[in-house]
Amino acid sequence: xxxxxxxxxxxHSLVFRKASVEMLTDFLANLNEKNKDNLHSLPICSGAFKDxxxxxxxxxxxxELQLDLSVGYHAIELLQRFMVKHIKHLLTGASxxxxxxxxxxxxxxxxxxxxxxxxxxxxxxxxxxxxxxxVDTHMALRFLRSTGLDFSxxxxxxxELTVLKGLDFRLDLPNPLTFVEVLLEVLAHNExxxxxxxxxxxxxHVLQFVSLQRDAFYDAVLAITTQNANPTAEMxxxxxxxxxxxxxxxxxxxxxxxxxxxxxYWEQKVLRVPDGSLIILTEEEEQEGRDRRRPSIISHAKNPxx
Numbered sequence: 541x542x543x544x545x546x547x548x549x550x551x552h553s554l555v556f557r558k559a560s561v562e563m564l565t566d567f568l569a570n571l572n573e574k575n576k577d578n579l580h581s582l583p584i585c586s587g588a589f590k591d592x593x594x595x596x597x598x599x600x601x602x603x604e605l606q607l608d609l610s611v612g613y614h615a616i617e618l619l620q621r622f623m624v625k626h627i628k629h630l631l632t633g634a635s636x637x638x639x640x641x642x643x644x645x646x647x648x649x650x651x652x653x654x655x656x657x658x659x660x661x662x663x664x665x666x667x668x669x670x671x672x673x674x675v676d677t678h679m680a681l682r683f684l685r686s687t688g689l690d691f692s693x694x695x696x697x698x699x700e701l702t703v704l705k706g707l708d709f710r711l712d713l714p715n716p717l718t719f720v721e722v723l724l725e726v727l728a729h730n731e732x733x734x735x736x737x738x739x740x741x742x743x744x745h746v747l748q749f750v751s752l753q754r755d756a757f758y759d760a761v762l763a764i765t766t767q768n769a770n771p772t773a774e775m776x777x778x779x780x781x782x783x784x785x786x787x788x789x790x791x792x793x794x795x796x797x798x799x800x801x802x803x804x805y806w807e808q809k810v811l812r813v814p815d816g817s818l819i820i821l822t823e824e825e826e827q828e829g830r831d832r833r834r835p836s837i838i839s840h841a842k843n844p845x846x
Contacts, residue, residue, distance in 0.1 A: 557725075564722075564726060574714050576787075586781050587620070589616070591755065595616060598615050598616055598661075601659060602662065608670070613751075614665035614715050615661040616715070618707065618713060619658060621707060622706045623660065628775070660703045663680055664703055680696050681693060687790065717747060720790045720794060739801060746793045748788075761782070762782075765782075804843055
């Protein structure tokens with residue numbers, strides 16, 4: 541494509557330490573409440589539209605249109621919520637035989653229009669962003685045609701309206717990046733000397749990596765948590781409250797970014813011993829030898845409880 545591209549991990553000019561204590565407290569409480577409400581009302585197919593291919597496809601759209609990374613995360617949340625409601629609507633009253641018939645006209649139409657639905661979610665998210673350009677209909681048509689998708693202006697407008705109506709115009713869906721930004725603002729308030737600007741740049745990279753490796757990341761967490769390399773369907777069902785917990789993800793992303801930022805100052809070395817355990821040795825322990833002081837075991841590849 542002829543459009544200039546930008547690095548999606550490049551952060552916008554977000555300024556920290558400007559929010560008042562009252563505003564920050566209210567915003568954090570509201571965000572926490574939304575996260576809890578979401579976890580208490582998770583649909584059966586939560587996360588089904590957050591796989592690597594869809595996330596990567598959405599990021600590529602944002603990259604081509606020079607949109608901020610936050611638009612991509614918001615679009616994914618809109619897509620997940622819309623598709624669950626839309627599919628439930630399509631399946632209302634359908635028989636078991638029809639559910640298995642992917643040649644049903646309703647499913648064929650959905651499959652044909654799915655790229656446009658994804659784009660409509662990006663378009664809606666761009667109009668709600670304060671840090672990114674707005675994707676209007678003319679820009680949408682140029683982009684879609686440049687990718688070989690020949691949709692009419694009416695089809696683009698109809699798709700956007702369908703998404704809006706399908707979501708009942710409830711578009712203020714928090715996304716993982718929002719949680720990271722708010723938690724960093726809290727950190728900046730509690731620790732005035734914390735390098736939150738540098739952490740924020742790293743957090744955007746870490747969150748993008750985790751989102752692209754979502755399945756592998758959460759599969760590893762589930763295996764460690766359950767101490768089972770092959771978790772059952774019931775275990776996976778209960779684990780959805782973890783995979784959809786944006787607050788937990790935000791905290792984990794910041795912790796990982798902080799480790800990366802200060803890794804050379806930790807003065808520790810990570811070793812893997814023959815039995816598969818990971819151990820941390822401090823500089824003193826390394827010099828004195830493991831025969832004098834036993835290092836702490838932080839995880840075990842075969843037996844996490846070891």
